[in-house]
Amino acid sequence: MKVISSEIVMSAVSPKQYPEDGRPEIALAGRSNVGKSSTINTILNRRKLARVSSSPGKTRTINFYLINEEFYLVDLPGYGYAKVSKNEKATWGKMMETYLSSRKNLYEVVLLVDIRHEPTNDDKMMYDWIKHYGYGSIVVATKSDKISKGAYQKHFKVIREKLGMSPEDKIIPISSLKREGIDKLWGNLEDLFMANDLPITMEEAPE
Secondary structure (H helix, E strand, C coil), X not given: CCCCCEEEEEEECCXXXXXXXXCCXXXXXXXXXXXXXXXXXXXXXXXXXXXCCCCCCCCCCEEEEEECCXXXXXXXXXXXXXXXXXXXXXXXXXXXXXXXXXXXXXXXXEEEEECCCCCCHHHHHHHHHHHHCCCCCEEEEECHHXXXXXXXXXXXXXXXXXXXXXXXXXXXXXXXXXXXXXXXHHHHHHHXXXXXXXXXXXXXXXX
């Protein structure tokens, strides 16, 4: 996938603020410290489009990034940050449930987990939630440069068992530092676009 243009066009807390143009959407979910903003910047080949904060839990809205003027990459609020109040957690949970359950043009929700660690109970709950709404065929394992490639399968096994993944569901390791795994993720998303006959231009990025 060649990303020609990308821009944040909307930060929403309720359906009335979602884009109304009907373009396809792919959403990303993950814990507050999983590296979601860095991953977004990496796959879009931008340095500071998604804000990377030193303080987890800063993303408190649903952020819509318009890609190539054809589809949206949607950044869901990070979860699992201990310093967030119960009221805030409930608000974010409701916000995400409303989005997941009502968005007709949402085609996939990708869960991000840290490859180095067993997924948390919050990750498991989020994955079950995503699966309940018919998504979750792709899990991205971030920070893959932090372990050796020879250890990938061992860590994949832990992730699969903790989340209860189906054998056909995929884990894609990504390193924002080394810019690895991006083509594989885009390849899987392109397969999704084609399977759903979506009018998305799939020009390959230059080497």
